[in-house]
Amino acid sequence: MAKAGYDKRNWAQYSQWIAVIMSERMxxxxxxxxxxxxxxxxxxxxxxxxxxxxxxxxxETICKIENALGIEIIKGPDENGQ
Structure with a gap:
C-alpha cells in the first residue's frame, strides 16, 4: 500500500505539470x-x-481543460505507443 505523502506528491506533481501546459497554451x-x-x-x-x-x-475537469484549450493532456493507449 502506498503512503499518503507519496500519493499527495504524485498528484501535486501532475497538477503542476498540467498548470504549466495550460499557462503555455493560454x-x-x-x-x-x-x-x-x-x-x-x-x-x-x-x-x-x-x-x-x-x-x-x-x-472531468481535465477533459474540460482539454476541450477548452484544444489540447491533449491525457493520451489513450494507442497514442502512447502501446
Whole structure:
C-alpha cells in the first residue's frame, strides 16, 4: 500500500505539470483566466487555483481543460505507443 505523502506528491506533481501546459497554451491563444473559465463553465477563481498547481483535478475537469484549450493532456493507449 502506498503512503499518503507519496500519493499527495504524485498528484501535486501532475497538477503542476498540467498548470504549466495550460499557462503555455493560454499564452499562445491569448486568453485570460476569465475567458478560460467561461469556456470551461466554471469560475475564474477555480481556474486560478488550477493554474497554481494546487488543485486535485477530476478527469472531468481535465477533459474540460482539454476541450477548452484544444489540447491533449491525457493520451489513450494507442497514442502512447502501446
Amino acid at each position: 499564452s499562445k491563444l491569448g486568453i485570460t483566466q476569465r475567458m478560460l473559465a467561461e469556456r470551461m463553465n466554471c469560475t475564474q477563481q477555480y481556474v486560478s487555483k488550477v493554474l497554481k498547481g494546487h488543485k486535485n483535478m477530476s478527469l
